[in-house]
Each structure stands twice: as structure tokens, then as C-alpha cells.
Amino acid sequence: MLTGTILYAIINSAILALTAIGFNLTFGISGVANFAYGAFYVMAAYGVWMLIHMAHLPYPLAVLISISLTTLAGALMYRFVIIRIKGQTLSEVIATFGIGLSVLELFRYFGFVGFEYTLPVFVDKSFLIGDAYVDAQRLLIVAFAVVLIIALWLFTHYTHLGLAFRGIAQDERTSLTFGMDPDRIARMAVSFGAGLAAIAATVIVPLGSISPEEGYDVLIKALAVCIIGGLGSSGGVIIASVVIGFAERFTDSYIGSHWTMIVSLAALLLVLVIKPSGIFGKQKELEERI
Amino acid sequence: MLEAENLMVFFENALALNGFSMQVKPGEIIGVIGSNSAGKTTLMNTLSGLIIDMRIKEKRKGGERITVYGRVLYKGKDISDCPPDQRVKMGIVLSRERHPIFPESSVAENFLIAGYLRKRHEIIQVKKYVYSLFPTLESLRKRKAGFLSGGEQQMLAIGMALVVKPELLLLDEPLLGLSPLMQKAVMDAILDLNKTEGITVILSEQFARPVLPVINRGYVVENGMLTLTGTGKELMNNPEIKAAYFGV
Numbered sequence: 323m324l325t326g327t328i329l330y331a332i333i334n335s336a337i338l339a340l341t342a343i344g345f346n347l348t349f350g351i352s353g354v355a356n357f358a359y360g361a362f363y364v365m366a367a368y369g370v371w372m373l374i375h376m377a378h379l380p381y382p383l384a385v386l387i388s389i390s391l392t393t394l395a396g397a398l399m400y401r402f403v404i405i406r407i408k409g410q411t412l413s414e415v416i417a418t419f420g421i422g423l424s425v426l427e428l429f430r431y432f433g434f435v436g437f438e439y440t441l442p443v444f445v446d447k448s449f450l451i452g453d454a455y456v457d458a459q460r461l462l463i464v465a466f467a468v469v470l471i472i473a474l475w476l477f478t479h480y481t482h483l484g485l486a487f488r489g490i491a492q493d494e495r496t497s498l499t500f501g502m503d504p505d506r507i508a509r510m511a512v513s514f515g516a517g518l519a520a521i522a523a524t525v526i527v528p529l530g531s532i533s534p535e536e537g538y539d540v541l542i543k544a545l546a547v548c549i550i551g552g553l554g555s556s557g558g559v560i561i562a563s564v565v566i567g568f569a570e571r572f573t574d575s576y577i578g579s580h581w582t583m584i585v586s587l588a589a590l591l592l593v594l595v596i597k598p599s600g601i602f603g604k605q606k607e608l609e610e611r612i
Numbered sequence: 613m614l615e616a617e618n619l620m621v622f623f624e625n626a627l628a629l630n631g632f633s634m635q636v637k638p639g640e641i642i643g644v645i646g647s648n649s650a651g652k653t654t655l656m657n658t659l660s661g662l663i664i665d666m667r668i669k670e671k672r673k674g675g676e677r678i679t680v681y682g683r684v685l686y687k688g689k690d691i692s693d694c695p696p697d698q699r700v701k702m703g704i705v706l707s708r709e710r711h712p713i714f715p716e717s718s719v720a721e722n723f724l725i726a727g728y729l730r731k732r733h734e735i736i737q738v739k740k741y742v743y744s745l746f747p748t749l750e751s752l753r754k755r756k757a758g759f760l761s762g763g764e765q766q767m768l769a770i771g772m773a774l775v776v777k778p779e780l781l782l783l784d785e786p787l788l789g790l791s792p793l794m795q796k797a798v799m800d801a802i803l804d805l806n807k808t809e810g811i812t813v814i815l816s817e818q819f820a821r822p823v824l825p826v827i828n829r830g831y832v833v834e835n836g837m838l839t840l841t842g843t844g845k846e847l848m849n850n851p852e853i854k855a856a857y858f859g860v
Contacts, residue, residue: 403671406672407672408669408672408673409670409672409675410673479721482728485721485724485725485728486725488716488725489714489725491727492714492715492716493713493714493715495662495708495712496712497710497725498662498665498696498697499662499696499700499705499706499708499773499778500700500705500725500726500727500728500729501696501697501700501728501729501776502697502770503695503697608819
């Protein structure tokens with residue numbers, strides 16, 4: 323039982339990290355809290371479904387097209403909506419949340435609800451590890467999360483664009499004096515965030531089915547992970563995912579499955595009370611020290 | 613090289629810069645001397661184009677209304693409406709006041725971020741020159757910039773501006789908060805990069821004493837208006853400057 327619980331806790335952590343990483347990237351770099359994040363997630367999943375079942379494209383191609391389209395949608399949202407209200411945090415939240423709501427509810431309105439809306443798994447196999455059965459898709463998610471996190475780290479530390487992202491995240495006006503175009507970088511941050519949501523959707527959705535509710539669920543999960551970890555901190559996202567991931571699985575196994583949601587929300591409240599900037603809200607800490 | 617004609621900058625109805633004009637020839641070191649709130653930083657922001665970005669951001673935010681009148685000419689071209697990133701590409705680089713650095717990144721990484729427009733080997737080359745100007749920085753290259761002292765951060769800030777390979781370097785209060793010894797090191801470095809690299813420099817400062825011997829010409833600003841101009845030596849011997857800035 324213990325090996326199984328630990329195994330599924332790791333998988334759960336990987337899923338949480340994958341869902342939160344895009345939201346965190348967008349917020350950390352452009353300062354935009356993208357509340358349409360869940361809608362992008364669901365949109366990408368429906369996109370793949372439609373491309374497979376309506377356009378009859380092969381699965382891998384459908385995934386690639388859907389991810390690119392979602393990335394583009396993020397860029398368009400920045401270019402036509404967010405740019406006009408940038409800097410008014412409340413308006414940003416209302417606008418992105420409104421866009422997210424309308425996209426999700428449109429899917430519901432057009433009847434995209436039901437068990438047939440599901441995506442195929444990449445590999446249909448399962449393994450016995452210790453005393454627990456695990457399917458290949460779940461193991462793939464873990465591998466994917468690890469690879470994606472490493473890739474993002476390399477991107478932000480060794481490429482021109484990645485370094486510019488980190489410059490803007492730390493001090494926007496100073497970054498301007500080195501020739502960066504802040505709107506271009508912010509647009510990319512929003513679109514990369516949407517792209518990461520799409521990537522997360524295409525690997526995670528095969529475990530269940532696609533529904534508009536999933537959008538709200540993903541947004542809440544991403545928010546919880548980011549707030550506990552410290553908004554804008556990539557290290558925080560990883561730690562928070564592991565903390566929540568393990569806490570959820572262990573309560574599920576040893577206390578009762580109906581307590582799992584409470585555990586993560588309680589953790590959220592606890593962190594907000596004790597350390598409102600999150601576990602790794604270090605940007606602020608450094609500032610105070612200077 | 614650079615010409616400012618009749619600059620007027622308003623923040624809402626407050627006048628920060630009032631009919632300010634200046635000319636800068638290639639290879640000069642120009643000082644802009646003035647006390648707090650004289651309009652030095654506004655002038656630097658107007659020359660570097662930051663004010664345009666500030667104006668756009670404030671407008672989106674529904675905040676302060678910023679109005680700019682007058683013209684800025686660079687190499688004979690009117691650049692008054694160019695955004696800051698275009699001006700950087702033309703060779704006008706500003707180092708902002710209060711040692712702007714990226715506190716979360718190491719010293720070496722700060723250079724990499726600053727070199728956004730440059731190739732890796734160019735960055736390395738300039739970094740070597742910066743380390744020769746400021747040897748202390750080399751031993752601190754792995755430390756987070758946020759943990760450097762004020763003087764070290766100022767050295768880093770100047771070094772970062774150099775990585776962009778400026779033709780015209782704008783330094784906004786580079787001596788702010790530095791000890792006399794550190795002030796001298798920074799002024800020596802400014803002289804060196806002007807002589808050996810041929811970079812034209814405009815620096816704004818309220819401490820006239822270490823600045824006046826170094827600059828070719830100076831502009832004295834008060835309440836956004838030009839009150840006095842002349843060579844460094846002329847300004848140094850001016851009784852009004854002596855009274856206001858040297859306390860003699």
C-alpha cells in the first residue's frame with residue numbers, strides 16, 4: 323500500500339506541477355494573472371478532439387496543431403485585450419476571467435459534454451511496480467513534467483529570450499534600457515503560458531474526459547499551487563506541487579478520499595495566514611533586506 | 613551627436629522640465645548638475661526614451677498624464693517619438709539612478725541579461741574590459757547582485773550599460789550613495805571608457821565636486837530650467853556654483 327501511495331503521490335505532484343507551470347510563467351514574467359488559463363487548457367483538449375474526430379487528422383499531428391493554436395490564442399488575447407488594461411491588476415483579472423468563462427460556457431452551450439469527449443492515451447500498457455498497477459500514461463506524465471521543468475530551466479538560464487524573460491520579471495524599466503521590448507516579452511509570456519496549459523492538457527486529459535468543469539478545476543489547482551509556492555517562483559511551484567501532491571494522496575489512502583480537496587485548500591489557507599507571499603516568495607524578502 | 617531642443621515635460625500639470633536645450637558633440641563628457649527634483653532624471657528619461665514607455669504605461673493604467681514637448685535629435689535625426697528599445701539599438705544607453713541591477717541574478721548573469729541585443733562573444737569581450745575597469749567585480753561574479761554593496765552595484769550597473777556597446781552613455785546619478793573613495797573609482801572609470809573606448813557620456817549628478825574636474829562641459833539645472841552652462845573649469849570657478857555646491 324505504501325509504495326503504491328508514494329507512486330501515485332509522485333504522479334499527482336507531476337500533474338499539479340504541469341498544470342501550474344504555465345500560469346506561474348505568465349504571472350512571473352508579465353505580471354498578468356491569466357484567469358483564462360483553465361479555458362486554454364480545455365480549449366486545447368477540445369481542439370485535439372475536434373482535429374481527430376472532425377478533421378480526421380492523426381493523433382500526434384492533432385496534438386501539435388492544437389498546442390500551436392492555443393499558443394497563438396494566448397498571444398492574441400494579450401495583443402487585443404490585456405494590452406489595453408495592462409497595469410490595472412483588477413481589470414486584468416476581470417477581463418481574463420471573463421474570457422475564460424465565455425470560452426468554457428460556449429463549449430457547454432454547444433453540447434461538448436459527455437464521456438465520448440476523451441483523448442486516446444499515448445501508449446496503452448500498464449506495469450506492476452511494487453504492489454501497485456500503474457499505466458504507461460501516468461509514468462509518461464511524470465517523465466514529461468521532469469523534462470519540461472528541466473527544459474524551461476535551461477531556456478530561462480541560457481537563451482537570449484529566456485534571460486530577457488528573467489530580466490523583465492525582475493525589473494521591467496531597467497530591462498528597457500537594454501533594448502528589450504516589454505510588450506513583446508509580455509505577449510510571449512502570456513502565449514507561452516497558454517502553450518504550457520495546452521501541453522499539460524494533451525498529456526493529462528487522456529486519464530479522464532474533457533468537460534468545461536475541468537477548466538475551473540485546473541484554474542483552482544494552478545492558483546493553489548502558485549499561491550502556496552509563491553507566485554512567480556518556479557522553485558516554489560515544484561515544492562508546492564510535491565507538498566500538495568503527497569498530502570492529497572496520503573489523506574486519500576489513510577484518512578478518506580472525501581478529505582483530499584479539503585487538505586489542499588487547508589494548506590492554501592495555512593500558507594496565506596503564516597506566509598502570505600508563499601513558501602518561496604523570495605523576491606520580496608530580498609527587497610526587504612536591501 | 614545629440615541635440616535637445618526646448619524640452620518641456622509635464623507630469624499632469626506639474627512642469628518637470630522647462631524649455632531645456634543642450635548640444636553634445638562626439639567624444640565629450642557632459643555633466644548635468646542640479647539638486648534634488650531639479651529635473652535631472654526626467655531629462656535622462658526623455659533622452660533615453662523611457663518617458664515614452666512611461667507615458668504609454670500610465671495611459672493604460674489610467675494614471676498620470678505625461679506630456680512631452682520639444683525635440684531630441686540624434687546624429688541629425690529626429691528621434692523624439694522613438695521608443696526606448698529603438699534608441700538603444702541606435703546606441704543611446706541609459707544607466708538608471710540608484711544602481712539598477714537584477715537582484716535575483718548573479719553578477720555574471722546580469723551581464724548576460726544586459727547583453728540581450730549582443731552576441732555571446734561580444735558580451736564576454738566587454739565583460740573582460742569591465743573587469744579590468746572594476747577588478748572587485750570579477751571576484752564577486754558568482755554572487756547574487758542583490759547582495760552586493762551599493763558601490764559594487766553601481767559598478768555593475770555601469771558595466772551592464774557598457775555590454776550594450778553604447779555610443780552615447782547616459783548615467784543618471786552614478787555617484788548616489790557612494791563613499792568618496794568609490795566615487796573616485798567610478799569617475800576614473802568614466803574617464804577611462806571615454807578615452808579608450810571613445811564613448812560619449814552625459815552624466816547627471818548633484819555632487820558637483822568630484823564631477824566638475826572630469827567633465828568637458830556642464831549644464832546646471834534648477835526647477836527644470838537651465839540656469840548656467842560652461843566648461844568644467846568655468847563652472848568650478850563660478851562663485852554661485854561655489855556657494856551652492858561646494859559650500860564655500
